[in-house]
Amino acid sequence: MTPDLMRAGAERMATARGRTGAVLQEGPDFRHGVALYVEDISVSFDGFKALNDLSLTIDVGELRCIIGPNGAGKTTMMDVITGKTRPDAGKVTFGSTIDLLQLKEPQIAQVGVGRKFQKPTVYEQLSVVENLELALKADRRVRAALFAKLTGAQRDRLDEVLALIHLKDQGTRTAGLLSHGQKQWLEIGMLLMQDPVLLLLDEPVAGMTDEETERTAELFLSLEGQHSLVVVEHDMHFVEQLTEGRKTVTVLHEGSVLAEGKLADVQADEKVIEVYLGR
Numbered sequence: 001m002t003p004d005l006m007r008a009g010a011e012r013m014a015t016a017r018g019r020t021g022a023v024l025q026e027g028p029d030f031r032h033g034v035a036l037y038v039e040d041i042s043v044s045f046d047g048f049k050a051l052n053d054l055s056l057t058i059d060v061g062e063l064r065c066i067i068g069p070n071g072a073g074k075t076t077m078m079d080v081i082t083g084k085t086r087p088d089a090g091k092v093t094f095g096s097t098i099d100l101l102q103l104k105e106p107q108i109a110q111v112g113v114g115r116k117f118q119k120p121t122v123y124e125q126l127s128v129v130e131n132l133e134l135a136l137k138a139d140r141r142v143r144a145a146l147f148a149k150l151t152g153a154q155r156d157r158l159d160e161v162l163a164l165i166h167l168k169d170q171g172t173r174t175a176g177l178l179s180h181g182q183k184q185w186l187e188i189g190m191l192l193m194q195d196p197v198l199l200l201l202d203e204p205v206a207g208m209t210d211e212e213t214e215r216t217a218e219l220f221l222s223l224e225g226q227h228s229l230v231v232v233e234h235d236m237h238f239v240e241q242l243t244e245g246r247k248t249v250t251v252l253h254e255g256s257v258l259a260e261g262k263l264a265d266v267q268a269d270e271k272v273i274e275v276y277l278g279r
């Protein structure tokens with residue numbers, strides 16, 4: 001890990017401590033450079049193993065793409081990390097100290113894990129800026145002050161996020177009038193307002209135009225290093241853009257890791273070709 005990332009990890013650790021003071025005694029500890037440990041997770045639905053001894057590790061600031069055929073367990077994995085599904089066995093640890101399996105969904109979000117579902121869910125009647133403001137105030141304690149003025153720092157963050165998500169000129173636009181891709185960016189922006197350590201993104205470019213997909217790749221690459229990103233995606237061109245020929249890709253199959261490595265290597269792997277790419 002670079003000194004910059006170490007510093008970012010330490011800063012996040014302090015932020016997370018502040019955030020979770022009411023929930024947890026200790027904040028997450030990222031000193032090992034690891035954002036998330038998933039260890040030997042198994043999930044069964046009526047005897048069918050959706051996850052089967054799944055293990056993987058995501059580093060602080062890493063951008064990891066997860067690919068795999070339909071039914072491989074990708075969504076179930078995200079459900080376990082975010083507390084929606086309780087596994088039958090295994091461990092999920094945020095940093096090196098926080099046992100996510102002991103936390104409820106809202107606490108997991110509060111500790112710094114953000115999730116983007118496949119469909120955009122923005123407030124269609126509100127403007128772009130109002131959507132971002134709401135995300136900032138999603139914390140129930142400040143919801144009462146919904147229309148209170150933002151602090152200078154919050155205003156700066158909002159402007160920064162607007163630029164990041166390519167909606168700088170669309171701040172006053174009603175969200176319902178945005179294109180599908182712009183709605184997806186807005187929802188990502190809403191997550192960013194809460195400054196998550198780890199972002200889970202489920203098929204973020206499904207339904208996007210080629211240009212929107214390209215700009216989404218640029219967005220994710222600009223977030224890498226500042227956040228850990230786990231991107232589940234079937235669009236191989238997009239995965240290629242994100243991995244830049246050097247990053248690790250994880251291939252899931254039947255609820256466990258079938259292969260892990262550089263995209264070119266997993267694409268050449270006979271097992272992967274047989275179950276996924278060769279179809």
Ligand SMILES: Nc1ncnc2c1ncn2[C@@H]1O[C@H](COP(=O)(O)OP(=O)(O)OP(=O)(O)O)[C@@H](O)[C@H]1O
Binds near residue numbers: 069
């Ligand atoms: N609540 C549930 N009850 C029963 N079976 C389930 C449930 N959720 C998922 N499954 C099954 O578990 C397996 C893994 O599903 P999951 O949605 O995690 O796969 P996936 O890799 O996300 O697939 P896709 O690429 O199609 O989204 C599938 O066979 C699915 O039918």
